[in-house]
Amino acid sequence: MKRAGLLFTISINLFFYLSAGEANAVRIQEDDTVSVIINNNDTLVVDLEETVVTAFNRTQRLLDVAGSMTSIGQLQLEREKQSFNILSWLGNAPGVFAHEGATNTNRVSIRGIGARVPYATGKIRAFLNDIPLTNTSGYSFIQDIDPALIQNIDIIKGPATSVYGAGLGGTISITARRPGVHTSGISNSFQAGSFGLLRNSLTADLSGDKASTSLVYSISGSNGYRENNQFSRDAVSTISQLQFSDNSSITMLLSYIDLKSHIPSSIDSVTFANSPASAAENWLRTEGYEDSRRFIGGVSGSHYLRNGLKANISIFSIFHDEKEMRPFDVFYEDRLSFGSRMRLSREVKSEGFYAEITSGGEAMFEKYNYSNYENIGGAGEQGEIISDNSERTARYNLFIQADADISKWSISTGVNLNYTGTDYSDRFHSGSQDRSGWYDYGIIISPRISSVFRYSEDHRFFATLSHGFSPPSLSETLSPEGFINPDIKPEKSWNLEAGFRGQAAGKDLFYDISFYRMQVQDLLVAERVAEDAWVGRNAGESIHQGIEAEIHWLLLGGSRKAAVNIIEEVSLRANYTYNHLYFTDFTDLDDDYSGNRIPGVPGHVLNASLYSATGPGMYAMTGWRYTGRMAMNDANTSFTDAYSLLDLIIGYRASFSGRVSADIFLRVNNLADRHYASMILVNAPSFGGPPRYYYPGLPRNFRAGITLSYR
Numbered sequence: 003m004k005r006a007g008l009l010f011t012i013s014i015n016l017f018f019y020l021s022a023g024e025a026n027a028v029r030i031q032e033d034d035t036v037s038v039i040i041n042n043n044d045t046l047v048v049d050l051e052e053t054v055v056t057a058f059n060r061t062q063r064l065l066d067v068a069g070s071m072t073s074i075g076q077l078q079l080e081r082e083k084q085s086f087n088i089l090s091w092l093g094n095a096p097g098v099f100a101h102e103g104a105t106n107t108n109r110v111s112i113r114g115i116g117a118r119v120p121y122a123t124g125k126i127r128a129f130l131n132d133i134p135l136t137n138t139s140g141y142s143f144i145q146d147i148d149p150a151l152i153q154n155i156d157i158i159k160g161p162a163t164s165v166y167g168a169g170l171g172g173t174i175s176i177t178a179r180r181p182g183v184h185t186s187g188i189s190n191s192f193q194a195g196s197f198g199l200l201r202n203s204l205t206a207d208l209s210g211d212k213a214s215t216s217l218v219y220s221i222s223g224s225n226g227y228r229e230n231n232q233f234s235r236d237a238v239s240t241i242s243q244l245q246f247s248d249n250s251s252i253t254m255l256l257s258y259i260d261l262k263s264h265i266p267s268s269i270d271s272v273t274f275a276n277s278p279a280s281a282a283e284n285w286l287r288t289e290g291y292e293d294s295r296r297f298i299g300g301v302s303g304s305h306y307l308r309n310g311l312k313a314n315i316s317i318f319s320i321f322h323d324e325k326e327m328r329p330f331d332v333f334y335e336d337r338l339s340f341g342s343r344m345r346l347s348r349e350v351k352s353e354g355f356y357a358e359i360t361s362g363g364e365a366m367f368e369k370y371n372y373s374n375y376e377n378i379g380g381a382g383e384q385g386e387i388i389s390d391n392s393e394r395t396a397r398y399n400l401f402i403q404a405d406a407d408i409s410k411w412s413i414s415t416g417v418n419l420n421y422t423g424t425d426y427s428d429r430f431h432s433g434s435q436d437r438s439g440w441y442d443y444g445i446i447i448s449p450r451i452s453s454v455f456r457y458s459e460d461h462r463f464f465a466t467l468s469h470g471f472s473p474p475s476l477s478e479t480l481s482p483e484g485f486i487n488p489d490i491k492p493e494k495s496w497n498l499e500a501g502f503r504g505q506a507a508g509k510d511l512f513y514d515i516s517f518y519r520m521q522v523q524d525l526l527v528a529e530r531v532a533e534d535a536w537v538g539r540n541a542g543e544s545i546h547q548g549i550e551a552e553i554h555w556l557l558l559g560g561s562r563k564a565a566v567n568i569i570e571e572v573s574l575r576a577n578y579t580y581n582h583l584y585f586t587d588f589t590d591l592d593d594d595y596s597g598n599r600i601p602g603v604p605g606h607v608l609n610a611s612l613y614s615a616t617g618p619g620m621y622a623m624t625g626w627r628y629t630g631r632m633a634m635n636d637a638n639t640s641f642t643d644a645y646s647l648l649d650l651i652i653g654y655r656a657s658f659s660g661r662v663s664a665d666i667f668l669r670v671n672n673l674a675d676r677h678y679a680s681m682i683l684v685n686a687p688s689f690g691g692p693p694r695y696y697y698p699g700l701p702r703n704f705r706a707g708i709t710l711s712y713r
Contacts, residue, residue: 302314
């Protein structure tokens with residue numbers, strides 16, 4: 003009741019505030035359209051030819067980016083009508099595969115990197131408005147970010163950026179809503195669907211000449227498809243921009259997330275086939291759950307100095323507090339991290355020549371406390387403490403990048419220096435078992451060089467050679483006896499890629515195709531030695547190579563006028579991923595897996611969606627996804643079945659008096675009611691029973707929603 007009252011009060015106050023005045027603003031309407039609002043009456047529409055990205059620390063057209071990346075713009079985000087998290091958006095990008103086991107159990111891999119991390123996204127760096135979402139243990143929490151907060155997502159594949167740090171798999175850069183490009187107004191989006199799904203999201207924008215603010219407040223909940231699968235999340239975020247002058251600006255982001263999600267866990271093949279809605283027996287008995295709170299805050303500023311010099315500096319802090327009830331114990335953790343990023347860049351321009359040099363660094367400090375307590379009889383009753391640990395970690399990144407445009411060539415070079423050290427304290431040791439101490443892996447240098455050749459006005463060729471790494475977390479360095487293994491090394495790789503990108507059919511068709519090969523050395527193996535105990539060691543090498551291709555085609559609309567005036571747009575998006583990933587030198591204990599496929603990644607993935615809209619306001623989108631079979635263990639003795647999914651969205655948009663608009667939609671997921679696994683637990687162990695590999699995907703399910711907006 004208190005939350006509902008607060009929501010109602012905010013809505014009423016903002017409604018009257020906005021009704022009282024007029025504001026000039028610029029609003030990004032779609033990926034390629036900007037609407038300039040003049041005194042809230044007239045609208046001037048400007049078409050943009052290309053998507054503009056900043057993921058490589060340089061504002062440039064996607065067409066000219068020297069590397070493999072996928073940009074997911076606001077238009078695509080809005081059309082797909084997602085609810086709880088951003089994983090579906092990421093999973094639809096070529097080269098990216100997202101496992102969705104439950105609302106709090108998932109994993110994202112890029113080019114197969116991170117596919118063998120058990121329950122989280124690892125070996126991939128992630129940022130929200132330059133705030134690192136990757137903790138010092140190497141795990142990125144991206145599933146908790148409220149979809150209503152997001153403006154666009156840039157996915158850099160492979161260790162292709164020195165400015166963000168040379169992540170082994172790549173970098174996910176999320177940009178929050180930019181209040182300065184939205185007109186003042188308020189909108190409310192409500193969704194309801196199968197399995198008790200309810201979601202309400204309120205968004206308010208205040209836009210002025212010098213200052214603008216966006217507020218996003220969301221309430222989400224679901225009973226879940228499976229036993230012990232309930233979920234609830236509250237999220238409130240605010241983003242503010244202040245423009246002091248043409249040369250100086252400040253942006254502030256504050257976000258708070260309160261989440262409780264029950265855990266059904268994975269199940270074996272017999273249960274998966276006969277009763278997929280069941281939870282694992284031990285997790286159901288203890289009523290396992292995760293209860294967490296997360297706060298993200300950051301302030302960034304930019305200022306243009308003399309002689310083309312620009313300074314960007316940001317400070318940030320993240321707090322995470324969590325309790326997890328598990329059959330084997332009760333786990334508590336809290337993380338407090340803070341840090342700063344700074345960049346200095348200078349442009350040099352002359353006739354026929356452009357260059358930009360950027361240098362800077364990132365410092366992040368984190369205090370991580372975690373402890374375990376007995377779960378008496380596995381019945382959900384907390385007992386005595388059994389471990390108490392603390393880690394204080396410092397991570398430093400220094401980088402320099404130089405870009406130059408000469409005639410038809412663009413060249414980008416850079417180098418990243420990383421140092422990470424951890425002061426570990428075992429606060430519950432006995433006798434000589436104290437593992438406390440300082441651990442680090444020295445300085446790691448990661449160079450990069452890439453180039454783009456503009457062989458015609460609308461077509462490009464690009465190539466990149468880069469180095470990346472992924473340091474092990476402290477838990478991965480423990481021996482079976484509980485001691486630190488000083489011989490553990492970070493995973494490292496060299497990445498070579500090349501591709502073509504361009505526009506055709508009067509710039510209504512965009513295409514992007516890339517070929518890559520990564521050689522990963524000092525491959526880190528996670529061997530499970532108990533129900534909640536993993537041992538890491540460097541076991542060999544692997545090869546990651548493949549093809550990623552995508553097209554965006556405006557079939558009707560834009561420069562191609564519809565034959566029938568009632569049809570406003572017909573557009574096609576499609577992408578294909580071919581993964582040829584295998585171990586080249588991999589021995590785990592006495593088992594030689596050299597030549598085997600890397601588990602957790604399908605060999606072939608195909609995504610396609612067709613969108614159509616009419617002048618009267620009707621629209622529809624169909625989405626089809628094919629996922630090939632994948633190995634479930636290193637031995638390649640078990641494989642999933644290939645499957646395909648079909649989704650459908652239909653809706654209607656209407657506008658009243660130029661200020662009030664409505665959007666009503668119905669979404670049907672898994673229209674053909676396919677039985678499939680939405681996530682697998684790679685190398686699932688056998689402790690007294692068959693391996694529990696499977697997280698069942700949802701059967702056919704429905705979701706309907708309505709969005710009301712006042713501008």
